[in-house]
Amino acid sequence: MNEIDRQQRLWIAKQAEKVRKGRMTRREFIRAAAMAGFGITSMRYLTGCAAPQAPVPTPAQVAATAGPESAIEPTSETAKWLRDVGGQFRGTTLRVVSESTPPSRAISQIMQEEFIPLTGINVEWEQLPLDQVLAKISQDTAGGLGQNDIYYWDQAWIGRFVNDGVDPQEMMQKTELSMPNWNFDDFLPPLVENIATYKGKLAAIPYDIPIFIMMYRKDIFEELGLSVPTTMDEYLEVVRAIYEAKSGDGVYGTTAQWKSGHYALECNWTAWHWAHGASIFGADEVSNLNDERGIAAANYMLELGKYMPPGVTTWDWSGEGDSFAQGLAGIYISWGEFFPGFDDPSRSKIVGLAEAAPCPKEIALRTKAECGFDETPGISHQGGSSLAISRYSKNIDAAWIFLQWATSADITVRASILGGGASPTRRSTFTDPRTLEFNKVVPGTTRHFAVTLDAIENRMGTEPHHPAWAALSVDSFAVELGKMTTGQQDVKTTLDNMKAAADKAVAMFRQHQYA
Amino acid sequence: MQATRSHETRTRRRVPLWSPEAPLIWMAPAIILLLLYSIYPLIYNIWTSFHKFDPLVRDFVWVGGENWSTLFTDLRALNAVRVTFTYSAIALSVQLTLGLAIAMLLDAGVYGRGLWQSLLILPMVTPPAVVGLIFRLLEHSEYGVISWVLYSAGLIGRQEPLLGGTGQNALFGVLLADIWQWTPFCILILLAGLKALPTDPLEAAEVDGANAWQKFWHVKLPLLRNVLAVVILFRIIDLFRVFDYIYVMTSGGPGQRTETISYYAYQTYVFINWGYTATLGVAILVVIWLTAFLYTRIFHVEW
Amino acid sequence: MAAERLTAKPVATTPKVDRLAWLRDGRTWLRTILIVFIVFIFVFPIYFWFLASFKPFGLIFTLPPVFFFEPTFTWYSVVLGGVPYNKVMLELTGALTSTGGGLYYSVPYIIDSIIIATISTLLVVLVGTPAAYALSRFPMRRRHDVAFWILSTRMMPVVVAAMPFFLMYRALGWIDTYHGVVLVHTVINLPLAILLLKSFFDEVPFDLDEAAMVDGATRWQAFYKVIIYYVLPGLAATAILSFIFSWNEFLLTLTLTRTSVRTMPVAASTFDTATGGTEWGFLAALGTSAMVSVFIFVLFVQRHLVRGLTMGAVKG
Structure with a gap:
């Protein structure tokens, strides 16, 4: 057990004590733990496999927290898809470059816990201030050698780089790689139209939407x-x-x-x-x-x-x-x-x-x-952004697996909450019970989401x-x-x-x- | 800056190029590295300055002297040159004056010199990018400590903070960071120079009844000339290329009040106007080169 | 010269020494007080930064500044302890805010910085010393021009040098590698090092080389068995300066790396301008820990720095 692991477990135990003493409800505790992105290891520990002094929430409670489609739930379709379809690309390394935004940080954390262990695909995610991202992508596309597999495109850049990305329609036709319930139609149509489309043609997948x-x-x-x-x-x-x-x-x-x-x-x-x-x-x-x-x-x-x-x-x-x-x-x-x-x-x-x-x-x-x-x-x-697969990538299929996962409904919800109330790009997120829980005065509140959706x-x-x-x-x-x-x-x-x-x-x- | 010439007086004999008695083999690794890393970028940039990056074919296309003729009519470049010169001149003079004064103070004898010396090195080991951030916080228009002191002392008005307002104080705000970080460098080298001064001329002056000021002006300063030359040369080269503080603290603004040539070049680089980036780069190089060259000539700096 | 000084001094100064001893002492105190004041001004920003690394976020924006408060170790626990950010935020606020993810753990960045600065400094010394020796010793008609050329390699603006380096490195497959960054740092520090070292060598009498060679040593042996010992303090000073410059380098490292190599200044820049707001606490903790590690090093070597520089670089 390394030091970080040890710290995590200590923390969980401490929170669990709060629950026992009634200073925290069980439900709050589970949500907190799940949101901290502690992932599978901690969850297993919580369910009683590891340490005896821990409280034992029922598997049903864990499932309720993470959402039915989370890969945390080993029997979920997502987990199965990541293992079976993603697993074909085990050993591949994907490189992502993006702005250092709250949802990006959140997703890269969840990714460490869920995506990487399940698929065996290694993801290196470089997060930088916006102007440095632009410099990096410009450099990368200039020679067309594909240092990065996935690009982060601010909506202002889409015209500039549209020819450097893989057409998402093409990828969506590869049904053997499709993520179950990914549901492209769930993305808010104004966003698809305005941040991911260039000259009437879909060029990328909507990723986040500061507005x-x-x-x-x-x-x-x-x-x-x-x-x-x-x-x-x-x-x-x-x-x-x-x-x-x-x-x-x-x-x-x-x-x-x-x-x-x-x-x-x-x-x-x-x-x-x-x-x-x-x-x-x-x-x-x-x-x-x-x-x-x-x-x-x-x-x-x-x-x-x-x-x-x-x-x-x-x-x-x-x-x-x-x-x-x-x-x-x-x-x-x-x-x-x-x-x-x-x-x-x-x-x-x-x-x-x-x-x-x-x-x-x-x-x-x-x-x-x-x-x-x-x-x-x-x-x-709006200052939305989208994710696209580099045309010069050598791992286009693996990148598509990652891209679907990173923009899936479950991850969008969790990124939105973990990212401290970041605006989501999917309609389902606005009504997801996990999002609604934060509709009150609390750090990372979502009580502005109705206004955001209207905007x-x-x-x-x-x-x-x-x-x-x-x-x-x-x-x-x-x-x-x-x-x-x-x-x-x-x-x-x-x-x-x-x-x-x-x-x-x-x-x-x-x-x-x-x- | 040493003009030792004893080797010149020895009889010159022809030695084979690769003999250990010839300089080539000794210098080869350094020269190869420097060639690779300086001549290649230079040639690359000169070549690029006659091209334009075409985003569609993702390659450079020949445009002849277009970038260069742009340069000579570019008001923004002219402004950047002016800002760079103002910035460098103020920074250099303040750093030298302060550096010399503090170095003399340390040299005159203080208790616990080692400790003060070490503490003065602290600014140097802080990366400029981080220094910019520290000063951004210290000069915050509402909560910055430096701003607070300056407001309280009535030196600047609340409507014209160091960073903000119409930006009339912005250059000063950025300069503070530069001066803070590089004065210690000047102190250090000048202190070393003072320590190494020969004692005879000073004693002679003392015998002649010179006062402290006369000793400084007529004896120490001329003796320090070469040391000053080193400091000035290295500072000029770095000041003309100043980037990090501007990037972190002001992005060249407000308006273009703090836009130096390096920062302007960076902007053209980010926005893929690479032909022009190279042009600006080569132009700065030439300016620095000329300044340094004239400097060594005028002040007889001889290696 | 030593003899002259012995005879000159008593005449000129002995009578004053006794009478004015207290005064001289007083002046030293006066100067000490002055220098303390100056040092305070120079150290203040760092002290303030140091304090900020222990301040709860709310205290960073206060005026007048707060100097006494109950310190928080939150920032350090994340930056140095590797405690997940989310966990810290949960404890601090009871919920998750702003950002998530474990990217604030910065020990690897500091280690990368130390590795790169150390190795490139060693290389600078290794490559620069013989070159400086040759520049000092061997007959050369264009000595000044060679020296000026070496200096001129430092004149290319970094912004503009970055692009060709990037292309070169991509062709070589050196992007995001330690040796790539180390080499770049070596090269940008070579000019200063060679010129400094040359002046140290100039200080060492040429007769020493000759004497060693008369005794049967080759030129090479004379260099590394004899002469080098005379320039050791200067070598140390050069090494320290190289280390500092490499430690501070930002733009080239940023351009030439991605995720597997990341130095402290580059990491620090990602804490800034993120959409969630500038993370002052983490920045301060990272900055302070990095500074402390170098400062300890500097504390040990500062004596060599001034002594080394004294012996040659800057002599008239």
Whole structure:
């Protein structure tokens, strides 16, 4: 027994003692253990095979915790499929590269406990900050040698890499490899359409879906007698009111992810831009982002900036999330991924005080048909990502086994809860009893999921899909916007420069007949 | 920087290239390694700077001098050059001044020097990427200790924190990290230089009744010239290539206020504009090379 | 020279020594106080980082900063003890938050860093010393140019050198291998090492080589049986600097590795900008433990560092 193993068992025993003393219900205990990803070894131990001093939950209880399809359950179809079908590839090594996100961490943990032991397929999963993932995938696809078997594609990159992935339809036809109950139709259709499809053709499997929702401080709203804003004007009014009433106590009206030169800033901008009825490209595939709607949006954004902490211009999403968790702002619109952390007393000063709500109604909204390159305006900016198998992989079939497992309903639920309330991509997750259990004030809460689902289905904004987008959105837009938000450049110049850059990028690709 | 010339005075005789009396065999492993790792990237980058990476065919295509003509009209590159020079000049002068002052203090005699020396090495053994993170926390606009001290002292306003606001203090914020990390390097080498100073000229000056300042200005400083040359040369090379702090602390922002050439090159690299990355790289190399070359000439640095 | 100093000193300074002894002493105290203050400023960020590694997350964002608190060992238990993150979070909050997974266990990263820095330092010394010796000893018409060329290999921006290295390594199958990273670190440290070592060798009188060879030693024997002992302190200083530079290297290692080799700075960068927020506690614990391991090493060798540098590198 190694040290880690020993620690785990000690911990289980300690928790079990709590159950005996009645400080924890048996059910809570089992869920906790299962969620800690302790997996098969601990479970066997719990069921009485290993240590005598442990409590003995019934196998039925264990099964209830993990879900009927979990591979933890050795007789489940999943376990059988992993053993029989996955086992054919025993000894293969798969390499995955992804952003270091909560669900990725959770899945890689479950993978160690379940996928690897059952299939004998070794998986090396490299997790990095987003820009480093992009650098790695660019490098990898450049020479086409396939250092990685599975790529993580941010939705902004799909146009860039679509030719480097294996067509998922092709894989789905290999019925001998199909995972039982994998059920592709369970993925939310807007996600399939907007994060995994390029030019009408499925290119990858939806993986996760960070999306903008509105989050506000219930206590401040009650104190100041404010109501939740439903229009853009109301939103600005509320922000201003909070700032005027509370800035003396160190609470700003709102906060933002305005790190200039960083993708985060561009994401923030699109929300205001789309909400003012503007778009990045017109239907003629020429950029129209500097029209009067665009200018109104940028002015709106700068107006909000007056009521933010001065540090916002160097904060990306982490800095922004930290600032709200520390009680620095009254309301903001951004990634719902950070919401579950606000109920965590160990890192938040606003436990139980944050509420989620749908974003205010857009002043005007262009339709997808009015825009170019599949751009879909909507205030709830989405930053979803998908997983794809590298065309250069030498283990395409084994990679497909892993990909199905990693995106299966059971794993999505567990990744969502283990990942501290990360938004899931499957409809079934939103109604899964395990997810619903967290619908209360608790660290890793899922009480914002109703708003998230609404945002995905009705309010979602998707950036244009174009091979040049990854570079354009950061290297040009985020830099120009950075000059604007820090007062180094006026709105008109900024938007004009952005339009020029967008048109130039599109023209360059058209000239080479890529797009 | 030693100009020992005794070997020159010996009679030169022809020795076979591979004899142990000839330098080649001694230097061969080092030269092979350095060639492989410096000439190859250099040639590769010069070649690439005349190409453009084509994502469709996944290969480089010839574009002639396009990247180079872009470079000379690229306002962003110009800005990056300006930022890099400002950054380097401030960092270098502060590090040298502080380094020299503290080294002289240590050299003049303090109790427990070994301990202070060791503690001063601590910043050097912290990876720059981590230093950037530490300073990001220390300079946090709301909760940073350094910010707090500066606010309290009235040196900066709350609306213009080190990291944030319109970014007018951002370069200073990044410089703090650089200065903190590299001043100890200067202290260390300059202290070694001071320790190695010959005693005769100082004693002569003392006999002549020179005061402390005169001794420093007219005796010590000229004697330290070569040591300073080493420090300056190595610092210039590293400062012109500064990347880690920028990457971690500001991403080149706000706006482009802290975008150095290396960081700009990294951006073009991430976004697969590899032809231009190489162009920028070769350009930086040339600038550094020229600066170092002129420097060795002007200050008569002779190996 | 020693004789001169003996005769010169008494005349100039003896009368003062007795009378002003207390004053001199006082000045030393004054300087000591000043240096303590300076050292405090330089050590403060690290001290703060050290404290952060024991702070519960909530205390990291407080102003004025908190210096006294009940320490938590949570971060260390995960980073060094290998306790699963999920378990820690369950104990801390009663549920799972933010992130999951066991990727925070960082002892392997620190070990990788130590292995790579140590081996590359050995290689630097092994390859650099003979080269420096030759550069110092043998007649060479273009000595300055050779030295300048060696220095110039350090001038390529790392960002730009990364790509050709990556391509070269992929062709050789060296991506994500220890020897690959070790070699790169060796090469980036060679220029500094050779130039430093050359000046150490310059300090050693050339007659010594001649004498050894007159006694029947070959050039090679003269080098490794005699001369090398005179430069040992300098060698130590060079080795320490190489070690530090290799320890700190980030971008090349990131580019040339994937999962099986991972050094401390690269690991630290993954704790940042993850969607769940920056993990300050883990970062601080990782940073501090890595720093402590090097600092112990530095504490033992710092004497050699200054003494070594004193003997040559920087002499006028």
